[in-house]
Amino acid sequence: MELELTRVEYMQAGITSGRTLRILPGPGDKSQQKIVLGDDDGVVQVFNIKSGVPNIVFKTLPGPKINRVELGGALGTVRDKVFVASGSETRGFTKKGKMFLQFETNLSEPIQSMYISGSDLLVCGNYIYNQYHDCKDSNYLLAGDKINDVIALPAEKVEGLIPILACADRSLKVLKNSEILYTCELPGPPTVLQLFYNDGGDEGEQVLYGTLDGKVGVMNIGGAEPSAGWVLEKEGQYSSIQVLDNFDITGDGMRDLIVGRNDGTIEVYSYEDGEESEPELKLTHHCGESVSGLEGGIVGYQGYEEVVAATYTGKVFGLTTLPGGSSALSTRKLSSDAQQRLLKLKSEVDDLQNTVSKEREKYQEQAASLFGGMSTIPKLSINDKFTLNQTDASYSLSLECQTSIEHVLLHSDVPVDLLDVEKNSAVVSYSTCNPEDGNFLLATYRCQANTNRLEIKIRTIEGQYGTMTAYITPRLQPKCCQIQTYKIRPLSLHMRAHNIDKERHYNVLTLSGNFTLAEIHSWISFCIPEVSERVPAGDDVNVSFVSTFLDTILQCNYSKGESSFMSDNISTISILKDFLTREATKKKIQLEMSCKVNDESVIETLNHIHPKLESQLLLAKQVALIEPLKDLAAHETDTTFLSPEYRYILEHSLQLEAQFKRQPARLERLYGMITDLYIDHFKFKGQNVKNRVPQLLEILDKYEQEKLIDFFQTEVS
Template sequence: MELELSRVDYTIVGITSQNCLKLLPPSASKEPQKVAVADSDGILQIFSVKKEDIQLHFKTLPGPKISSLQLGGAHGSSSDKIFIAAENEIRGYTKKGKLFLTFDPGMTEPVSSMFVLGNDLFLCGKHIYNHFRDCKDVGSYLCGDQIVDVIAFFADKTRRLMSLIACEGRMIRALEHARVTMSMEVESAPTLLHVLEQDGTKTVLFGTVDGRIGILDVEKLHGFDRWLIDNSSNSSTISCVDSYDMTSSGTKNLILGRQDGTIEVYVINVNDNLDAPILIYSHNCNESVSSLQCGVIGTQGFDEVLVVTYTGRIFGLTTEAVDKSVADNTMGNYIFSQDTGNKINKLKSEIEDLQVKVAKEREKYQNSTQSFFEELSAIPLLSVKDSFVLSKDTATYTLTLEVPTAIDNILLQSNVAIDLLDVEKNSAVISYSDADHAIGNFLLATYRCQVNTNRLEIKIRTIEGQHGLLHAYVTPLVQPKCSRLIQFEIKPLSLHYRIHKFDESRLFNTLTMTGTFSLAEMHTWVSQSLPEVPEKPQFGENTVLCFQSTFFGTILQCSYQKGEAFFKSDNVSTISILKEFLTVEATKKKIKISISSNINDESINHVIKLIEPKLIKQKDLNNDIKLLNALNELEVTEEENRTCLSEKYRNLLANEKELRREFQSQPDYLDRLYGIVTDLYIDYNKFKGCNVKSKLATLREILDEYSYDALIQFFRPELSK
């Protein structure tokens, strides 16, 4: 089953954020709906489409950035009231543009997410959750994790009002009367929440940073149920979700918008675990999608997916057939209707007028910059949407940079050793400059972008144990020339991610640290060494955080309070990196500390067993590439291939493209594995007080002729006695 949709461009607004677009309910079925959209310039506008023309109903004056737009109304009535959150103020408008509410919730943080349900208003800042009823405070909750989204609904069975907040720390919390009633752990950091209503029942869905959609069972399981869409082919972050019957089958489809600009439509069945979702439509607009809504917009009777991108471009994907043959015909001599001809002539005259205005303004600006009077050259304000997300599958970071205008180039500079990997979506030309390690330059690379590129995605491979800063200088194609600097922190244990369940059955190495440090100081040190650490420590006597390595699956537990910290991990290198980093940080603050460690020799066997599959696979891949290079030098014909070569070599040649693609996706991967085993050997012996640099050449030889028993014997020679 395939869904055919045609793209129709409508208009452009300012830079937008999530939850900035809503469709007002129609007065009759399949009647075109009005569109409410808000942008970062503080402008709220409502428009509709009539005969492909935009009809603006009202538009507010610019003001503070609008972070959220929601629709609401009294219980049992149509949700046609518009509510917007701008910094610390909530405003309400009717569909005709009349301001009927101005409300200051008195929050100490700007409102980042909002939800309206009848007379109830739910507001969230970075850490604060507030519930208001008829603009009166019902309760508040202070969350240690950063809140990313909030929703509310009446439970199907109990009919009690329940709200959910999605938190960055891989947690979704349910609240009643502003008190947490349950905490639901999820595998990946959530980005949004959505309530799917079908046949009188409600299903809570959530999107994640790694591009998956999960189902929560709030009433029975009181937690995570299953993954609805586990899309391994597209790991781009879910930025918006809507549910709507696009196929007119009587069952709602799931429509997703992703950060890489992909819009997807799925056929789903949330009631059957065995019924896998089916992708029936996919479209990429090459800009990150801020929000989308489904309804009837352009033509009466035709359903449509209305999309707004980060740069403010609004377009629709409509079920109505749109003639595309005119663009494909290069002969000219087109025959248009009188109405279409008038529209084309009108557009041509508007373009000519705009070109004349731009030329005049450009000339005026150039003259002012060359004037002898004290006139200033104004540097435009450059807004950059950036993300730096760790991928669990590849143990790499994905750096995404997007600006509202075309990018000229991006310069990356780092004071720590990192590798830049190829990305298929990336068409930019990269050039490396000589980096001076003596002054802390380990990377200096420039990405020169193609024409009209306003979004760039880069994959970065970090090395644990090394920490520093990655600087990205983004230079757009604007005059006068300017650049925006974005900084990203590379942490010592950068390849770890937060987990909530800790396996106590493993063999652990421990590190105990005591001293005159406070809880806040130790929490700061932990957050500087590990990603996904909440900004504030847990409330209570002891803060406990658990992490897992994306590379090998080794785990780490951090337990600390005022004056005492305890760390345990099944990886000696993790303990060694923490010990070195914490010692340096305590020395900087002149805090006296006492450190003791306990190393479990058996943990070495465990870690090497975890490394072994990757090591063997990569060695086999390297050998296959060497054999392929040799076979290509022989220039074997197809006939000789069939008659002379063995089955092994024929299979290699048949799978050559796939093998080379895998090899090129992780360059120098084997050397990286060798380096990790070498660091493990050095760290293990460092705790024993031995300097083993003279034995590293022997270790390399053992790795080249890999044998698990030989490697264990080299690490632990006492076993052979």
């Protein structure tokens, strides 16, 4: 069944943060519902839609930024109470605007996520979880990793309160009182949690999660051990999940899964084969801005379901099932009072536009005057994300501004590759750089008019670390620029892992010295992504990582004065050793180190590289043959004499060229990794083999796996 929805614009509010839009339950199944919205100006408003026009029910005065909006109520009743979190304070409102709760929590950091279960209030900062029962502190947890969201299984279906934390270390942590009951490993860092089907499923034990790299999945929390359900992963769609909801928008009697992403994509999935099976995509809508809030309901017109969304810049709109959308609403006859109000509003808008034009002209005259004038640089809000994509071992940098972007200047003091992004309409130009001065990249992205979001894809080189800086210039007068910086880490292509293969052959690096746990943890945090900046509780730390490019493993175990690192890739050990030595030297800490090299690990790493190298060599060969084959086909009417391999290249030439274009310098990168592996392998044996690199490159040009392994195993005299 094809789903068709029409976009209807409702209102423009201030800048909004994630999960700050909710829809209040209506008095009946098909009756119109009210919308709750909180923005960064601290304004909370409840409004409904009458004749396509928003009608404010209540609106608070500006104040501290609203970080979260949730609905609550007594267990077993309708959740029609509005709870908002700003700073470390939680406030509660009735649907008519009466404030019945103003509770100052004892959190030492602002509330970032919140959930209401009956009389229990669950709030989280970046690392702190607190539970309050009837506004009395009942449970507390200091998490070792950043908390991105919190939820609890429905108390009506499960026994007791079971909170669940979504943590940045790619896990869900299931709590019991103030302790972690168990941890569920996820395929990506979770950003948002939602009860499956809004009620946790039949047993109330299923939780939906969305990840930073664009995956959506379900986890069964019940029983002694959790079990993973289906996972949605679209090829080429790596934008982070901002919000999830379940609502029957297709009208088939089953709630559909609605997904809002950071790149402005709204997706509707339907469970055609039952709730236990993976849902199928029914609709995709691009709104051009990151989605900060999204929920299904009946808002614009009685009896017609729709998806209501709020964007980063505060636009509130609906995707309605009403044929014709707002045009259909406009055909309804308006009362004389409504017509008078619309005319008055239009007159006020015209007056405001005239006033703005006059003030802008006045300002331009003062700015250009020889007598001088005063110009104020406006404060800009930049919504940015720098995300590692596991699928293609690259980073996505998304930049979003509250106003149109004129251009973005990208500078890097380490070598990086810029990859193509299909939905990126900006024109990129490169400037000549001098690597000797620490300038490896200087690129300018010139944006089209009315572009307030830009996405850039980057691939880094492990072992080379530094800083990438983005200079964002909006279309404003006077000209101003916002600077955002991003760390390129030494082991930038590694991600957190929980279960590793213990049967591999590992190289072991052991360090000891007069360093504290905080010092060694800060070094590891700077060196590897997805490591908490906060020092974990306890006397020792054990964390594991996997390379997104080669699938090799790194295991770190460190405590005060001692640390050990295990990896099946000797180059990873070499990078880590050089970095830690440099950091210890800066602090004048003397290190004692030893390294056990396992020769079998090198062969294992070459086996990991082999399929990637073979595939890339084949792709390069196919792309090189495209033009000659096209010339041949232009002179021959019948190409059936060609072999199946050559016919395949001709028929799929566009796809092959696009694939090759999406992976610039990938073959050179693989050659570089093999070369580093060869040099590092013999370096730990005390031998310098850089003079043999030309021989290695000759073998790679005529690649055969057996010959390459033989070359690595040949002893150097």
